[in-house]
Amino acid sequence: MPEGTYRAVGEPGGPEDAVDRGEGFGERLLGRLLDRAHETPPQLIAPLVAEEIRAIGGRDVSILLQDYAQLSLVPLLDGDLADGEPLPLEGSIAGRAFLSETVAEQRRDDGVRLFLPLLDGGDEIGVMALTMDSVDDGDRRWLRRLARLVAGMLVAKSPYTDHFLRTRRREPMSVPAEIQWSLLPPLSMATPEVAVAGILEPSYNVAGDSLDYALDDDVLHLLVIDAMGHGLNAAVLATVAVGAYRHARRAQAGLAELYAFMDTAIDAQFGPDHFVTAQMLRLNTGTGHLEWVNAGHPAPMLIRDHRVIGALEGPGTLPVGFGGAKPQINTRQLRRGDRVLAYTDGLVEEHTAGGTLFGEDRLVATIERVSPASATVRQMVRDLSHTLMRERGGITSDDATLFLIEWCGATAGHPTGWCG
Known part of the structure; x- marks a missing residue:
């Protein structure tokens, strides 16, 4: 068979049945998939993707979703998708593709196994894996586009089903955590000017911590909260706070x-x-002008060139709900590449296995150890949270939330054209 053509799997072998992967092939494939996905029920999206890939010679299609704790990739078991066990983010080829946000390839006796990160607007969904007899640069280009389309389809269909959410769960989830996760926006976002990423621990039992953000023109709004108490009462209190x-x-x-x-x-x-x-x-994503109100919360950390410059101190305000306090607004001018880390007190007020208070100094030391190896805010917030968990001996008796912002400026950005 000539290079660049594939017969559809299960079809007769005549030349009239071969698929030409010449100019415009990828666009036709993506257009057909988009047209079919429009009216496809959520549970049939993944089988539809597998069907289209098989029709052009791909096989062993697998879609893996990031779990809630951001530790592993869990296979979506739908229709004819390839089965498999959850894969760790650290130490697997799929995990490498996910963490680096680049395509990873594995040469095998039966062809080439490709692992494509599923990204939607900077939000990390998971990885799509498939095997082909051979690939060239043209194939890689349309496969990357296919992965972006699949990520968008999964995000668009997710509100209509519980199936994708169930797949991501590696443990039973508490009712307060269920409430908190339903409140959250996507935990990461990236644009040429700014990027954000967050993580909540304990993922399956979080109750009073929450975060929120919105990008309106050139203004990024951000919120991190810690509602008093534990369990369902804290979750209800946090729900009202975020709603207000x-x-x-x-x-x-x-x-x-x-x-x-x-x-x-x-x-x-x-x-x-x-x-x-x-x-x-x-x-302000154009100028880097930051303003904030600190209502009884730990001061955010300013990180520059992988070093903690210091806490963003300033006049504080009473916690929300005491009634009638006059808010104090603080300001700071950021430099391009600055990162700001907001966090809840569960990170520093936890005691280690030996009974020692974890404390702010150890938090700073951990940030400066993790930051140089973290190319993106998504990598940094994930690595930092997991490292801090190990530093605390795996103990999380209170909610512990991290929310990281990077400002790249209106025209700077990273070499890829995206911040964070």
Whole structure:
């Protein structure tokens, strides 16, 4: 068979049945898949992708989704997709493709096994794997586009089914964690100007911690909260706080008005005995001007050239819900490439296995050890969270959340054209 053509699997072998992978082939494949996906039920999206890939000579198609703890890739078991066990992010070829956000190839006796990262707007979905007899640069180009389309399809269909969410679970999830995960935006985003990434621990039992963000024109809005208490009560309190924040933000309220609206909502609903600590930030993605209100929360860390410059200290404000406090707004001008790490106190107030308080100094030392090896904010926040967990001896008696922002500026960006 000539290079560049494949017969459809299971079809007769005549030349009229071969698929020409010449100019425009990838565009036709992607267009056909997009047309068919429009009315395809969520549970049939993955089998549809496998069918289209088999029709052009691919085989052993597998879609692996990142688990909630960001430790492994879990195979989606749908239709004719290839079976398999969860793969670790560290130490597997699929994990390498996911972490590096680049295509990985494995030469085998039966052809080439390709692992393609599934990315949607900077959000990491997982990896798609498939085997072909051979690949050239043209194939790699349309396969990368196919992976981006598949990632978008999975994101678009996810709200209509529980199947993708169930696949990502490696442990039973508590009701408070269920509530918190339903509140969250995608945990990562990247544009040429700015990138964000977050992670919550313990993934399957988080209750009072939450985060939120929105990018409106050249303003990035960010929120990190820690609701008092534990369990379901903390989750309900956090739900009201995030809902009030979003309501005021979407009404284009300034930081002072955001704080006041959240404060009033929590005070009116729960009374003065309940509160939420919060970091509310606004970043101008064109100028790097950062402003924030610190409502009883640990001060964010400013990271520059992989070193912690210091905490973003400034006048604080009472936690949200005490009623009537006047918010104090702090400002800082960022440099291109600066990263800002917001976190909850569960990271530093935890005790190690030996009973020693973990503390801010050890957090700083861990950041500076992890940062140089982390090319993206997604890698850094994941590596930092997992390293901190090991440093604490695997102990997480309170919620521990990290939220990392990188500012690249209006025209800088990374060599790839994307920040973070």
